[in-house]
Amino acid sequence: MANKLDQIRQRMQSMDLVEIDKTFIGMIYGKVGAGKTTLTQWLAQVLAAGEPILYCDSADGWVSLQNTPDLMENTTRIAINEASELTVIANALKNRSKGFEDFRVLVIDELSSLAEEILEDVVRDRSGTAKDELLPEIEGKDYGPQGQIIMSIVRNLKKVDNLHIILVAHSREKTDHRKVTTIYPQFPPLLGGNLQKLMHVTSYVTASVKERKGKTTYEREVQSQPTALILAKSRIGHMPVTCDFETYVNVIADWVEGDLAEEGTPSEQDDAPTELAADELPTDGIPVADTSEDDEPAYAD
Secondary structure: OHHHHHHHHHHOOOOOOOOOOOOOEEEEEEOOOOOHHHHHHHHHHHHHOOOOEEEEEOOOHHHHHOOOHHHHOOEEEEEOOOOHHHHHHHHHHHOOOOOOOOOOEEEEEOHHHHHHHHHHHHHHHHHOOOOOOOOOOOOHHHHHHHHHHHHHHHHHHHOOOOOEEEEEEEEEEEEOOOOOEEEEEOOOHHHHHHHHHHOOEEEEEEEEEEEEOOEEEEEEEEEOOOOOOEOOEEOOOOOOOEEOHHHHHHHHHHHHHOOHHHHOOHHHHOOOOOOOOOOOOOOOOOEEEOOOOOOOOEEOO
């Protein structure tokens, strides 16, 4: 016991002297066309600061960057053909294998789609159903292996030294029996909640057409603080409830480059939902738990 205590003492450090290695991990989610890939690559370029970026693309997200070539600089794209390849990539980055030594930022585009592929593989494996056959009904026990695989991949990536990680997902809407809709990343609630625990920031991206002084504008915004209707999260001080893309990227970059004092007090980083104006608050149907027995969000009476 004494030897174990000595080992613990050796790891004790004064918070006045400790230097925190701020490697960022965040999730950006939203509907198709909202600007998720553009924002992700903008943030990746700033965090990389000229060093290599690895972009894992499970769909055609890369196509949306063709009109912004600056966002593709210093970036290596890997087309992900099946979800199991992410495990191989995670291990290669963790071990800094040949060809994976220098990447500073990792982007996993459409992780939610890959999670759905994993779930389908789990169901087919359990039921003995071939790829060319209709998928049988998903059972509650199928979500367990799916979550274990995704969480194992992400936890392995978090162990990679000097690597920023940006996950991209689609959004999903859950409407309760009182027709109050809440927006989440498109993961099963238990998996989504576990991923949330690993994130510095989870942000919802929106795009809308607005009329301002007789002019029509197309505006994109990022919400990184939770409200009653949007799942979001920020452990970073000075992150607005909603902001434009440039502000969002700058706040994260300042946090990564700054010192611990810039993060703000614990009360500023509280994950409690942000207060809404009276006319924005729904009268009922506020989410009160991540999951219920049928693996869906539970709501207040």
